[in-house]
Amino acid sequence: MRKSIKNNDFKTPFRFPQSTVSEKEQVPQETLPYRSVKYSVTYPAKRTKITKIYNSNKNSGLLSLGKKDNFSNVEDSNNEELPHKKLKVLKERNTSDKLSETSSLNGNDYIRPILPPSQSLKKLSRPFKVPTFIRQVENFKDGQRKPQLGTCHKPSTVAKLAKVENAIILYDPVDDTDHLEENIKKKDRSVAEILGTKNPENTKVPVIVDPILGQKLRPHQIEGVKFLYNCTTGRTVEGAYGCIMADEMGLGKTLQCIALLWTLLKQSPEFNKKTIEKCIIVCPSSLVTNWANELVKWLGSLRIRPLVIDNKEGKENVLKELKHFANAQGRTINYPVLIVSYETLRTNIAELRDSKIGLLLCDEGHRLKNSNSLTFQAINSLQVQRRVILSGTPIQNDLSEYFSLLNFANPGLLGTPNEFRRNYENPILRGRDADATEHERFISDQKLAELWSVVSKFIIRRSNDILSKYLPVKYEHVVFCRLSEFQLSLYELFMTSPEIQHLLRGIGSQPLKAITILKKLCNHPDLLDLPKDLKRSEKCFPQGYSIKEKTRIVRPEFSGKMLVLDRMLAKIKNETDDKIVLISNYTQTLDLFEKLCRMKNYGSLRLDGSMSIKKRQELVNRFNNPKSPEFIFLLSSKAGGCGINLIGANRLVLFDPDWNPASDQQALARIWRDGQKKECFIYRFIATGTIEEKIFQRQSHKQSLSSCVVDEEESVERHFSLESLRRLFQFDPDTICDTHSTFKCKRCINGVQSFPRLSSEKMSYGDSSSWDHFSGGSDLLKVKDSILKMEANQGTVSYVFQYISH
Secondary structure, eight states: OOOOOOGGGOOSOOEEOOOOOOGGGSOOGGGOSOSEEEEEEEETTTTEEEEEEEEBOSSOEEEEEEOTGGGTTOOOTTOOOOOOOOOEEEEOOSOOHHHHHHHOBTTTEEEEOSSOTTSBOOOOSSOOOOOGGGSOOOOOBTTBOOOOTTOOOOOOHHHHHHTSTTOOEEEOGGGOGGGHHHHSSOTTOOHHHHHTSOOTTOOOOOEEOOHHHHTTOOHHHHHHHHHHHHHHTTOSSTTOOEEEEOOOTTSOHHHHHHHHHHHHHHOOSSTTOOSOSOEEEEEOGGGHHHHHHHHHHHHGGGTOOEEEOOSOSOHHHHHHHHHHHHHOOGGGOSOOEEEEEHHHHHHTGGGTTTSBOSEEEETTGGGGOOTTSHHHHHHHTSBOSEEEEEOSOSOSSOHHHHHHHHHHHSTTTTOOHHHHIIIIIHHHHHHHSTTOOHHHHHHHHHHHHHHHHHHTTSEEOOOGGGGGGTSOOEEEEEEEEOOOHHHHHHHHHHHTSHHHHHHHHTSSOOHHHHHHHHHHHHHOGGGSOTTTSSTTGGGGOOTTOOTGGGGTOOOGGGOHHHHHHHHHHHHHHHHOOOOEEEEESOHHHHHHHHHHHHHHTOOEEEEOTTSOHHHHHHHHHHHHSTTOSOOEEEEEHHHHSSSOOOTTOSEEEEOSOOSSHHHHHHHHTSSSSTTOOSOEEEEEEEETTSHHHHHHHHHHHHHHHHHHHTSOOSOOOOOOOHHHHTOTTOOOTTOSOHHHHHHTOSSEETTEEOSOOOTTOOOOTTOGGGSEEEESSGGGGGSSOHHHHTTTTSSSEEEEEEEEOO
């Protein structure tokens, strides 16, 4: 935008001092072809084109400025075309005292035309004053020159952020008691000092989340970012810089860590300084690309450049890139963030061991649950104080694993492993047993409170109930299915076999092999290599059963769980437009699902460990597209159980349980995530009275322990004793639900929920005894899901637990 000079800017005449050049140095008048000069100067700040006219006079030198149009009538006396000339800014030399007051700009410099003193300037009829944009800049102050008009200066980051409404302040110097005297009650502070653009007294400045990220954070995420910042900067406990973010799946742990990372890379309480220079994000190999995509998604506009190591470029390039990252310092840091898998970091830890790292983020941090593993020892050897562990399931099996995570985040916080086991783990576990005495329970509760008082400062835990504000309702069901006649005969044969009898006596047995056979049998008999896996099983074969036939077709009626699934898929396909995800721990089970889909002409996609990481995301994007014809997604829990969002589906079936409840929880969280628009229905299939029920009970025991230690829930029931959990190979074909029998449920009579749950009674996700309970008869018509209602009085579904998110 062009702006002209106002007329009132030309009032006071300004005269140049008479020259003191000697006569010998003067240029003869006849050598000058002109007496006046006309030229244009463009000032970049206002983009205003100014024409300056200079006329020389023997007695006086007058500088005149004005708009270009106002001087269009000025002509040279000789009618000669005037060339353009520049001004020279020169220091005054030998100027008389008489002229020094009128000729100086701010008392420093003079502007002189390149004309001999003998030439005279014709005085303009209209006087003027010197415009402010050509005044000399004031003297240096505080070691810095004030910015000139037209120059581009990068404003302070704190100054920009502090002007944003509802800015998320992570550190406020006013609240810092350590610097209270120097930051509070300074009424004479200027606006620049308050905003942090000026810091003459070296006081602390605020630390504020970049509004690009802050505007996207939800209230619970803002709380999480503040928690992470306080822990990693040592503000929670002096000398402790680590923490654990144990939020359940779907709460945005990734975004919260990105906000922390970016803030530490760019700001600190020290004026114009950053807290860290480099950061390492270590995660499972399947999530390396996901992290890179998330950084580009949230920080792409800020031009952050992460270094992604995915082993695609060969070992030599990996070593070269790691060395460059390790050696980079200050301005040579081109990649402030390194994203690498646990395996790659462990094998190449020598390249990074001597480099100082500002922040370490460990996604799926339960990989560090064993302090004796090579991965734990390698990563623990890095020179990094600020350590953040991300894990939705910090307790997966026992308290020793929980101690490993805490000890990695803050070494020595709870003493040595033996001290922790003696002071906390043993008393707590004794009191959690269903057969514990009152004194043991009292000691256990006391130790839990003591442990929580220490670790609560460094762990943040929020359940996915928070998502109920942003997501549709989720209905989760545990569906207990009876075995088919074929399965029942094979199961009883195996339980009476010499192998199992030797196993129960503890004589030369292979327990893992026996457990695997039983788990596969609960899914479908076709998963076994009969009769090799189970001797004398030929007598159990139903009429028309052929071993060769199972390679071509699937017989759902040979498995109770498969029969229920077959009926559900048919109803979903014919009566709804829903999509469904089928998850199993075994790729052999996925093979059965794939055969079933081909037999029924169901469109399906499959993701397992054999698929490359790049193709996985393409497959997920294709399934999430509402226009895609496939309505079934086959997923291996080991390969894609975490880090994959399948919001294109609103139904999910977990076909078999895993010993580790964390694996199942990761798998179950694939569809109820941000972006989901439809009501979600989740089903966990359990074979009634079998080893799968024992596994489910074991999961419940672990989850109740996690609820006490991590969630600090005091009312968690003690459902199972250690002795009952050892009875893995007991089989009860007549029970409708062995798990419910152990609950001693006060709302159910003979397995039927007779007393409805009060509105004030809140369901606990980690305690299935607080869920709604339905028997498999006509009582099943009370469930909220129309698809599951179809199984009422069918004889296959024996019992159902139902959880409603909100």
